[in-house]
């Protein structure tokens with residue numbers, strides 16, 4: 001009986017999830033756990049394990065589509081694990097949040113902080129949002145992540161997905177990550193031990209607790225100018241202000257698709273503007289499905305399958321989903 005579990009962190013029964021995603025569709029989960037620190041996350045994970053429950057990890061919900069109805073098991077949300085700070089001393093904290101420091105830095109006990117340019121690193125817990133991270137990096141004159149401007153979500157989700165684009169990806173600035181192994185033990189992985197691929201951090205079943213990120217120091221004005229330029233370019237081609245889950249499909253191997261992106265293939269197959277209920281394939285970008293307000297997960301899943309089938313029939317290219325689909329088992 002999950003109702004009698006004594007959870008080691010904030011826990012909500014039958015929690016609605018739609019508003020915790022950028023697509024704003026989907027139902028509830030039996031239990032939503034909201035650890036506020038790495039220690040709570042570890043304890044929560046162990047508790048989930050001990051009870052043999054199904055668990056999923058939710059970051060900013062910017063690349064997930066959640067089924068309608070009631071999801072079985074547990075969703076572990078990292079939304080409260082927002083801390084962001086410079087390594088070495090609590091006084092160097094640059095972000096909001098509560099709790100102890102993430103022990104990712106052997107020199108964490110040293111009281112003095114180096115000049116920001118001498119040690120251009122930041123420690124981010126999994127729930128630190130990408131906009132907060134980019135703002136802090138910009139303000140400190142830390143370059144390297146400008147390409148993620150306008151990308152919603154959190155550090156843990158971004159590492160799991162290897163979020164990025166034509167101007168770089170999050171793993172470009174990773175020095176090391178702290179993860180929970182599926183068995184429950186915490187472990188640090190150096191960048192060299194990881195093999196992130198296109199839109200896939202290749203972390204398997206591991207849960208990201210946090211990361212040490214190393215930047216390129218540079219003039220703030222130049223970093224800001226690059227962010228403005230990239231944001232402007234993205235806003236022109238993506239429905240950024242509407243409810244979506246980002247790109248639905250990964251771009252296929254250019255050799256198979258004749259160099260055409262997933263969005264272009266959808267467009268060529270007449271997919272743009274197709275609707276199911278309140279879900280519509282964005283007229284601006286063929287790889288985005290937008291919720292116009294009252295779409296259900298069934299509408300979105302149906303549209304995704306229809307696009308995939310059209311593209312396969314008309315071009316022979318089988319598109320791979322980029323978004324994660326959280327389906328109920330029954």
Ligand SMILES: Cc1cc2nc3c(=O)[nH]c(=O)nc-3n(C[C@H](O)[C@H](O)[C@H](O)COP(=O)(O)OP(=O)(O)OC[C@H]3O[C@@H](n4cnc5c(N)ncnc54)[C@H](O)[C@@H]3O)c2cc1C
Nearest residue numbers: 059060061062063153154156157158160163164207208246
């Ligand atoms: C308007 C818009 C624009 C976007 N533009 C881009 C873009 O340019 N480039 C790009 O790459 N993406 C883009 N995305 C997609 C999305 O922003 C990124 O994939 C983002 O990194 C997802 O982070 P999240 O925290 O929201 O992850 P979620 O959506 O919450 O989760 C995604 C996956 O990561 C897993 N996960 C989450 N947290 C953890 C954790 N701590 N440990 C292990 N696994 C975890 C989840 O279980 C799930 O499988 C866009 C999305 C939107 C809505």
